[in-house]
Amino acid sequence: MNKTELLTRVLNELKEEFGDAVIESKTHAGDRQTRVSREKIHEICTWLKEKHSFTYMVDMIAADRFTSEDRFELIYHLMSLKTGLRVFIKTWLPEENPTLPTVSDIWTAANWNEREAWDMYGIRFDNHPDLRRIFLPEDFKYHPLRKEFPLLGIPGSLELPSTTPDSE
Amino acid sequence: MSLDKAVENTGYLTTSLDFLTNWARANAMWPMPMGLACCAIEMMAFAGPKYDASRFGSEVMRFSPRQSDVMIVAGWCTYKMSHAIRRIWDQMPDPKWCIAMGACASTGGMHRCYGVVQGVDNFLPVDVYVSGCPPRPDALLNALMQIQDKVKNEHSTVYDR
Numbered sequence: 001m002n003k004t005e006l007l008t009r010v011l012n013e014l015k016e017e018f019g020d021a022v023i024e025s026k027t028h029a030g031d032r033q034t035r036v037s038r039e040k041i042h043e044i045c046t047w048l049k050e051k052h053s054f055t056y057m058v059d060m061i062a063a064d065r066f067t068s069e070d071r072f073e074l075i076y077h078l079m080s081l082k083t084g085l086r087v088f089i090k091t092w093l094p095e096e097n098p099t100l101p102t103v104s105d106i107w108t109a110a111n112w113n114e115r116e117a118w119d120m121y122g123i124r125f126d127n128h129p130d131l132r133r134i135f136l137p138e139d140f141k142y143h144p145l146r147k148e149f150p151l152l153g154i155p156g157s158l159e160l161p162s163t164t165p166d167s168e
Numbered sequence: 169m170s171l172d173k174a175v176e177n178t179g180y181l182t183t184s185l186d187f188l189t190n191w192a193r194a195n196a197m198w199p200m201p202m203g204l205a206c207c208a209i210e211m212m213a214f215a216g217p218k219y220d221a222s223r224f225g226s227e228v229m230r231f232s233p234r235q236s237d238v239m240i241v242a243g244w245c246t247y248k249m250s251h252a253i254r255r256i257w258d259q260m261p262d263p264k265w266c267i268a269m270g271a272c273a274s275t276g277g278m279h280r281c282y283g284v285v286q287g288v289d290n291f292l293p294v295d296v297y298v299s300g301c302p303p304r305p306d307a308l309l310n311a312l313m314q315i316q317d318k319v320k321n322e323h324s325t326v327y328d329r
């Protein structure tokens with residue numbers, strides 16, 4: 001059985017197991033991308049890891065689709081080291097209060113990716129062990145990768161050093 | 169007449185203290201290499217044998233700010249890094265000079281975004297700006313020579329009565 005057939009089988013099983021929670025599945029640029037509902041994301045990830053040994057979380061990406069509904073998107077890029085399969089699990093989030101359960105309890109590697117998604121897009125992750133900003137200063141008030149954030153930033157939001165040296 | 173010729177012929181020389189200190193300072197400009205990005209690679213070439221900054225007395229790259237005279241900011245500088253740079257600058261003893269090397273250090277360059285300081289002159293007193301992305305080592309040598317010219321023309325504020 002080649003990989004495409006194997007992947008189709010895994011995705012069919014996913015559909016059987018979770019039913020309506022699997023919203024759509026399509027091929028783009030040679031990759032199968034499956035969109036699932038955000039309520040089931042933690043269960044689906046657990047199931048993929050335990051039943052189909054997707055033990056390697058390659059990447060986790062957030063995106064701002066800038067649509068009026070379901071504005072934010074999260075993409076989980078998973079790989080099984082046993083079969084060599086890759087799956088892309090996507091989920092959409094609303095603009096108001098975008099929250100997801102953390103998957104850092106499933107894959108520890110998700111910890112920093114989730115912190116990045118929080119830093120750049122303001123997506124919250126429930127039960128995350130340490131949800132702090134990862135790149136920007138902790139007192140920064142904005143989420144700079146959101147589309148409405150101005151390219152050159154907001155003047156005064158990041159501090160420059162004092163140009164008068166401290167008196168010793 | 170150059171200084172060493174003068175000493176050679178007579179065994180002594182008369183000069184102004186300004187001239188002597190400027191001569192000494194200009195020919196021993198120890199750089200503080202603030203390499204932040206790809207410009208730092210060109211800065212290494214500037215110090216290496218082919219372009220040879222030691223011809224101008226600047227071969228001694230000091231990684232301690234206490235021992236340096238000229239800070240070469242080579243590369244793009246983020247708001248987070250700016251605090252570290254300013255701190256190192258404040259630790260350098262006076263007199264000190266600053267070269268903003270390349271487009272990014274001078275103006276922010278192509279990094280026109282929220283996290284990058286649009287020119288290190290926002291928090292440092294820059295003496296010479298070097299254009300280029302990255303500039304050739306020759307351009308950095310030229311900047312160094314311009315600083316030498318600047319140093320040689322400096323006057324102290326204290327005059328003999």
